[in-house]
Amino acid sequence: MASYDFKKAEKKWQTIWEEEGTFNAKQDFSLPKFYCLVEFPYPSGQGLHVGHPRSYTALDVVARKKRLQGYNVLYPMGWDAFGLPTENFAIQNKIHPEKVTRDNIARFKEQLQSLGFSFDWSREVNTTDPSYYKWTQWIFLKLFEKGLAYKTEMAVNWCVSCKCVLANEEVVNGVCERCGSEVVRKVKSQWMLKITEYAQRLDDDLDELDFIERVKLQQHNWIGRSTGAEVDFATSTGDNIKVYTTRPDTLFGATYMVISPEHDLVKKWADIIENMDEVDAYVDAASRKSDFERAEVNKDKTGVKLQGVFAVNPVNNEEIPIFIADYVLVSYGTGAIMAVPGHDERDWEFAKKFELPIVEVVKGGDIEKEAYVDCDSGLMVNSGFLDGLNVEDAIKKMTEWLEEQGKGYAKVNFKLRDWVFSRQRYWGEPIPIVCCDKCGFVPLPESELPLTLPMVSSYEPTDDGESPLAKLTDWVNTSCPKCGGPAMRETDTMPQWAGSSWYFLRYCDPHNDEALASKEALEYWTPVDWYNGGMEHTTLHLLYSRFWHKFLYDIGVVPTPEPYAKRTSHGMILGENGEKMSKSRGNVVNPDEIVDEYGADTMRLYEVFIGDFEKAAPWNSSSIRGCKRFVDRVWALQDICLDGENYRPQLETDMHKTIKKVTLDIDALKGNTAIAAMMSLTNRFYEVGSVNKAEYRDFLLVLNPFAPHLTEEVWEKMAFGGKVSQQNWPQYYEEKCLEETIEIAVQVNGRVRSKLTVAADIESRDAIELAKADERVGQFTAGKEIIKELYIKGKLVNIVVK
């Protein structure tokens, strides 16, 4: 037998699959369906690195197995192609981003196809294609129509290098998530999406979903729900200060108030505040700090007392001072707090510094030394009608009291902010809105979609914060769709996250020009049964797309309230040195070279075999050889293949056990141990000295999802009939997975002293008798008193002696 010519075989089968459309999802909606999805890549200039194929392979294995199990599988692929890196590359090299995108996609596609993924290429989507982004714009207009898209002037995160605003989700540790540059505050008029309107549902509905826990947790934390109360504090000026607190029980301990420097009352009180100079200086200093500086946790608390005004604590009518301080954020709650220094660390620190009274209202701590914060076990004191209650009851009673008195009410708050949706860059979807002096913001009529991105030769970002599109006066100046008068187009574009927020819907019906997808296709295919993607998208793409999907559900476009039934996440493939793979570290492994040297199947096997799917794993160019050997050994089984229509007795259990293991492991994303089991079975064939046709056939079937080219090629060479892709997944029988005789360990005082081969169904009593009769066991029990003896079925006997 000639050795396996993987290059020839892989090319051959890839061509067949492409010509036949072997893996295209079927239009027959009566079949059981399985929608299997991986995040579509951003087609960067560097091409794929060996990290990309990890999740593609894992879900390709799932998709291929599901097909063999009779499901109509949708496993699509596409391109998330708008975005800054492409635009920056285009600017640097003076090539239009449209061409850069086209070239990058061509390269990515070729690389993906060389790995033999079973994607349905007939459904390929591209977010930069006008026939695609027509529907991205359409969804935006629906959001606008329902009041969920609005434009407002606000302080935003501005990346100095990208010359573009960023969403909160795109700012990581005060720097730009993408380029690592400084992020400063800038007041700008921005399009916003009201994701906050969906905060409660995005949070609640997580519980019903089959998402891995760390994803749920991260989304819960990001949404940041808290329950408490809003309370009104009267002031000496007749104004109200509304505060949000999670601890209404501690209201009797509120000895001062703090409002943020940006709070409206500061300006309103300009004439009343006696030390306005000092206050102005503080406000000014705060405004010049970056968010990052302001958020620095361990810095000293600063602030200024507002002279000439005071507030009144609504529960005891005591007059309390009002401060401004930048530790109170204007963007959360009401931008004002009641300070309870006895039971809040920040307030305690502030009170110590400004020598303000600290009152204990929950007993149990030592408020002289530190704030008593985690006081669930304490009882209320110095708190009038709350005295003697525990914290939980006190919160309830105080909230009731506030509501009765009309001084406050229960309130749920979220950390989640609305989504800053406009970008001052060229390579994105134009926002289909015109601004008319008479009519305000007017949406383009649906018939004018898509509003295409004008093809221009100059699209550099500007320093003044305007979109490059603003310079195209011919394009900008238009007429109002409503009144026909002169109007101007919106010149900002959508963020990269727009196109990816709904792409999984388009796959269901990608060529539809009447709707983003037909009702029937959506009814059949959604929700996505299994979605895998990176943890870095948890609070970005994953949250955004859940939001859009819920909105589309509310307006009757999609049939399910959630887009994804199941979400898993892969660990990163690291460089050989254990560090993150990157060009600057020089540890990038190019999959093309691996495919060239070892073949796609070896590459696929190694990607799965490398380790626990959820954990990061370092690439190792030696280890991959083990997978290559495995491929060659499977090929060479042809030399020792005997006739035989049934499993041979000495291999029957091995066959059933392996099929079972592979079947279950694939669904549990434990392909690494599935491959180990198949390696063991191969070793077993060689140990026996032969395989027979029945065994070889079924072995090839379970190996097929991992090594599709090899298995098809062997199948054909062996003339097993048809193709592997047309077969059924082999069955295993539970009862045939059990050995008739088993080896059990015999322990004395928990240490293994001997082994016995016994019938699998041996009675406990018999096993113990046999164990005690064992010579070696006797040496350890002789002359000692047996205190206890037990048999753990199928495992061991333990004899405890003294």
Next chain:
RNA sequence: GCGGGUAUGGUGGAAUUGGCAGACACGUUGGAUUUAGGAUCCAAUGGCCGUGAGGCUAUGCAGGUUCAAGUCCUGUUACCCGCACCA
């Protein structure tokens, strides 16, 4: 600071959830084959002691529960990730 996670041979990693730790691989060593290299095949391979049979020891560290602990409990260390003055 808060929340979550991880820690097992020289390496990647297994361990049916409390039941023989180290499956499966990589690497290494020895052997076979080969003109040679490569490839392939066979054997050994956690550590310590022992010629040997075998014994002891071992899952970051320290305790505990149990006939039995990588797995459960208490404490502790290191690293990774997320959030970060969110009232």
